[in-house]
Amino acid sequence: MENYFSVVQRKVARPHDFTDLAQVRDRLRAFEDRSNATAQPFRWKFTTSDLDDPLARLDRHTADHQEEPSAGRAT
Known part of the structure; x- marks a missing residue:
């Protein structure tokens, strides 16, 4: 739709x-x-299998950059 x-x-x-x-x-x-x-x-060439690697990399990146709670922070 975006292309249209x-x-x-x-x-x-x-x-x-x-x-x-x-x-x-x-x-x-x-x-x-x-x-x-x-x-x-339209003949799609990008499959759900092609999406697995980018999603896995995104998950790793997100996990590596999660904000860790500060030790002295009051909740």
């Missing part, structure tokens, strides 16, 4: 391109129609 809206922002709805909301609506609908006519499924 990025394209809309860059190529369809640039600031100062429109004089009224009807033009914005018409441009967005035309883009949607064109996009739907040519859409193809």
